[in-house]
Amino acid sequence: MNNPFASRLFILIKNRKIILFYLIITVYISVTINSNGFHHPDEHFQLIEFAGFKAGWNTGYDLAWEYDYHIRPTLQPYIALIIFKTFNFFKIDNPYTLALILRGLTALFSIFVISFFIQSNKLTLERRSYLYFVLLSFLLWFLPSINVRFSSETWAGLSLLLSVGVIQRNKSSKSYFFLIGILLGLSFEFRFQIGLCIVGILLWLLIVKKTHYFNWFITISGLLVVIISCAVLDSFYYNSVVFTPYNYLKINVIDKVSSLFGTEPWYYYLRIISEAPSLLIGYMIIFSIFFLLITDYKNIILWCIFPYLIVHSIIPHKEPRFLFPLVNFIPILLVWTYESVSKYRNLKIHFILNILIVAAIIINIGGLFIIFKPAGNGNVNLANYIHKSYSKNEPIEVYSSYLGPYSVGNAKGLIANFYTNNEIELYFIDDDFIFTLPDNKLIVVPKGFFRDRQLLTEAGYKIQKESIPNWMSFFNKLYRVYNENSVLLLYTQESVDANIP
Numbered sequence: 001m002n003n004p005f006a007s008r009l010f011i012l013i014k015n016r017k018i019i020l021f022y023l024i025i026t027v028y029i030s031v032t033i034n035s036n037g038f039h040h041p042d043e044h045f046q047l048i049e050f051a052g053f054k055a056g057w058n059t060g061y062d063l064a065w066e067y068d069y070h071i072r073p074t075l076q077p078y079i080a081l082i083i084f085k086t087f088n089f090f091k092i093d094n095p096y097t098l099a100l101i102l103r104g105l106t107a108l109f110s111i112f113v114i115s116f117f118i119q120s121n122k123l124t125l126e127r128r129s130y131l132y133f134v135l136l137s138f139l140l141w142f143l144p145s146i147n148v149r150f151s152s153e154t155w156a157g158l159s160l161l162l163s164v165g166v167i168q169r170n171k172s173s174k175s176y177f178f179l180i181g182i183l184l185g186l187s188f189e190f191r192f193q194i195g196l197c198i199v200g201i202l203l204w205l206l207i208v209k210k211t212h213y214f215n216w217f218i219t220i221s222g223l224l225v226v227i228i229s230c231a232v233l234d235s236f237y238y239n240s241v242v243f244t245p246y247n248y249l250k251i252n253v254i255d256k257v258s259s260l261f262g263t264e265p266w267y268y269y270l271r272i273i274s275e276a277p278s279l280l281i282g283y284m285i286i287f288s289i290f291f292l293l294i295t296d297y298k299n300i301i302l303w304c305i306f307p308y309l310i311v312h313s314i315i316p317h318k319e320p321r322f323l324f325p326l327v328n329f330i331p332i333l334l335v336w337t338y339e340s341v342s343k344y345r346n347l348k349i350h351f352i353l354n355i356l357i358v359a360a361i362i363i364n365i366g367g368l369f370i371i372f373k374p375a376g377n378g379n380v381n382l383a384n385y386i387h388k389s390y391s392k393n394e395p396i397e398v399y400s401s402y403l404g405p406y407s408v409g410n411a412k413g414l415i416a417n418f419y420t421n422n423e424i425e426l427y428f429i430d431d432d433f434i435f436t437l438p439d440n441k442l443i444v445v446p447k448g449f450f451r452d453r454q455l456l457t458e459a460g461y462k463i464q465k466e467s468i469p470n471w472m473s474f475f476n477k478l479y480r481v482y483n484e485n486s487v488l489l490l491y492t493q494e495s496v497d498a499n500i501p
Contacts, residue, residue: 016131024138028111031144031371032103036096037380040321041408043151048099048418050077054237055084057417064413071248074237075189075230076152095418096384102150110147113158113165114138114328120165121332129335136331141367141479142277143331146324149375156191157325159183164201164300164329177215181222187325188223189230192248194325196308198223204303253315263316269309272320278363278479280356285330288337295340301329369475377446377486378467379405383419385465386442386490395425400444401452402428405467405488437461440493448485461491 038044045064050072052058066072083105084098092098114137125133138144146154163183166176184201187194205211205219227245234244252258274282292299293306305326312322341353374381383405390396402410406420410428420426429445429452437443437459445452447466467488476482 020131020134024111027139027144027368027371028107028148032107032148033100034372035103035145035148035375036099036384037375037378038151039145039149039375040151040319041414043149044416044418045408045413046072047076047150047152048080048102049413049416050074051080051084052418054078054081057421062413062415062417065411067413069247069251070234070238070240070242071244071251073152073189073192073230073244074234075186076150076155078233078237080150095421096380096387099150099380099418103148106150106154107148109158110154111138113162114147117161117165117328117332120168124168124332125335126339129339132338133331133335136334137328139364139368140277140281140331141364141370143327144368145370145373145375146327149324151321151324152191153321153324156187156194157328159187159190160194160197160304160325161328163187164304167201167205167300172215174215174218177211177218178222181219181224182226184219185223185226185230188245189226191325192245193308193312193322195245196311197304197325200303200305200307201300204298204300208298208300208303252317256316258315258317261317264318266313268318269313269323272323276320276480278367280363281360284334284337284356284360288330288333291337291340292333296336301333305329366475367479369472370479370481372469373472373481374468377403377482377488379403379408379488380416380419382444382465382467382488382490383416387419387423390442391423396423396442397425397427398442398444399427399429401446401449403446403486403488404428404444443491444488445491446485447487447489448483453489453491456491460493462493463489464492465490 046066049058049063050067053060053063053067054077060067080102083101087093087098087101092101118134118137121133122130147158148154160183163180166180166183169176184194184198188198202216202219206216211219231243235241270286273285276282277285289302289305293302296302308326312318338353338357341349344350386396386398386405398405400406402408402414404426406424406426407415407428415426429443437455443456443461445456447453467490468482473484476484
């Protein structure tokens, strides 16, 4: 091969596994580092702050209302507590570093589980589709930002994915079925709603797989072992005998407390699935689900996700994050559908299919901008900036609205004591304050507070930092991953003495 370019191209193709490995690692490292904060308050206030109850920086009064009603499972807060204590032993106590470690460990867990699931499904795919499956599994644009979250949705979804991957290995030993039950139990304890998926999987094992009754009961016994063990753990945490799954069901479903946080129509999730990933990719996902429902209705993944989607569509309170536990099933659904559709011997179908795939690839590449974005509205990103820039071994006075770098509202338990860390003196802005602005203070307001921003400008304040870099607004107009008006702005006066890097 005398052509140098051709030689290099051949080497690249030959080593594509190595290239793909480094690409995946680079993306996951980038998103782990950049996505500090949380997409939803529950990710922080019902996990990390709950860990703080046993770590000593919180009391019951500091925690969200879920603590008072004993409806939050405590397995994941205990995992966070163990990680914090372990790294505290090595003198690592910076909260932003500890949160980064949680994301890093979650990223490693994700890569392991996704790799296992890929191998479990390798024989179900044609050889030409395998590379597409790997790329989609790791690099479908919205997956990396979800798969590094130390959230109940992510950990429940990964445990569920792992359990399905184990089932697909198709073994017959008693320990194999017991392991399936353990994994299903863990997914349930990370997020109780996964119980709907578990019901579908157990029915699939019994009806479609025709698993022997004894092995089926072994699976259930593994599930019960986890649930009973976590009931003991929860009781120890709340200092009383509790069964949190029942409490959760009673408060949120029977008493309908969750509906107080907003309700949506039954078709809400169809709209979210079709719009949130981009219209093209969204419609591909919906088409894949219904196509496989018609052509492969015995598929375990359909039995897993349909009970979850149907019941959640009936429940009035709906949020996009409730779909997060299912997102890692999307790549295999897309690839299976692609394989089936591409078998049709019709030139028009193949032409349209190729056009759609090229368009989806372009959309996906653009969507990967999210790996550089802080989570949510970037509030913790701004808090980290304040910590790095103004920390001088003395309290830092920060004036903020309730939607600020250290809080997400004025209800009980919505101040992030984990990040204030005894170095922040937090003051909340009211109407009187904004009309009598003091000099030389750190003031944070959301971008959408136009009146307050005008008053700050008139008082000589200038924008020092935005919680989400302004250049991301271009991509956000296309992908709509955050609300521009909720971006936080740090205002300072020129005389503020800050050591800004």
